[in-house]
Amino acid sequence: MPYAAVNGTELHYRVDGEQNSNAPWIVFSNSLGSDLSMWTPQVAAFSKHFRVLRYDTRGHGHSAAPQGPYTIEQLTGDVIGLMDTLKIDRAHFCGLSMGGLTGVGLAARHADRLNRVVLCNTAARIGSPEVWVPRAARARGEGMLALSDAVLPRWFTAGFFEREPLMLAQIRDVFVHTDNEGYASNCEAIDATDLRPEAPGIRLPVLVISGTHDLAATPAQGRELAEAIPGARYVELDASHISNIEQADVFTKTVLDFLAE
Template sequence: MHIANLDDIRLHHRIDGDPDGAPVVFSNSLGTDLRLWDQIIPLLPKGLKFIRYDMRGHGLSDCPPAPYGMGALVSDVEKLMDHLGVRDAVFVGLSIGGMIAQGLAAKRLDLIRALVLSNTGARIGNRDMWQDRIDAVRAGGIEALSEATLQRWFSAAFRASDAFNGWRNMLIRQPVEGYIGCSAAISGTDFMTTTAALRLPTLGIAGSEDGSTPPDLVRETLDLIPGAEFALIRGAGHLPCVEQPEAYARILTDFITRQGHATL
């Protein structure tokens, strides 16, 4: 267990792979922790350094009072990467993690050499939608909206599996204040103009059954970045790295290798 003390926040993070390898940083989705990537890491090329972390209000990281701003979430991982001495990383962000990735690339291009925007958008939903969710969680906890959330997250086939129960438990056991804080950050974020100014190798990944960030939203975001690539994983929902880890890892490996970040 690694805890980085970053002045105003302590972030739980994990490092796997080759400690001297080229870095790949992962940023997870709202309502999950760094275990989101457990099935992916062993399938990626050897010789890389894999860095995962729990964003504020999630997992074993600190949980300050809500609301949070997207700027704080971006600053958190910026400080973590500086703390770890990481530069020129391939940055993989899923959902809110993909929004954090866009903000970090705009702020500190020295930290990122290539971007993977998975199941995300430059703008996700609207303020009224997020306020309704925040109010529901305040009134009844995360479990009050868990059923609807999990239907958006996972395909019907996966929801019928035993593994699904673990992900449901992960969601409802996240700190309420952290869930609300990050929901507020998403609510207040519109990166359409910011992301349109990015100029770096970018891959977008979508799941055909994603009810939270549908493929068209991911495509709309990628269209803002010249030369960005798009990959669709059929039969998967909002967390394709969970439902179809082999397909996800193949797509990610191909992209990482083509950036000269790893050799097979």
């Protein structure tokens, strides 16, 4: 498995679509409690047109989980550092939830490294201390298995739960094996981040995607984010929080169409 030493942290990453060395790059950033495998439904379609870079956010998957708390500066710096290591001058970026928050930070602070940005099921300010402080404490004190029954039902609609038991078992497996400290430290990074003052300064082409049934990052928050970013467009899918999996085909087409403009 490929790793890169970035900002003092070993980050696990994966590249697809290398057969076309002149293709533009796209970076995918995972949600809290998942890893780069969450983007599997998109890889085949995107690798036909792009060099696809997926990575495990620090504290997740096979990346290292250094002592926290983490910060949005670290999460965005990890992306820039990984791009530097792989000699990627500019890339498109697509992030979901925590990955979307990372994308807001990148678009606001590192616009010279990005082309088009897709912000999914996210907001410039996600949740509140009432959500994140006890969540982090529970991850540290009780572990991820204890959190899974509370968190995962918010990721998908009830219908999806009924239709896709195998896929949900795989997603649950990733969640419960996420490092306790890494998860908690990312909760603290999200809790400490409010990018609402910076969003109006973003000057890149931006697509915001929300899920109609999303309780974690609501459609109202998605619309607020899109309205704050000059020229951003907004699309709402019939999904809950992990829209790229629940509505994989329409998600993929929506993003590809946006990037092809």
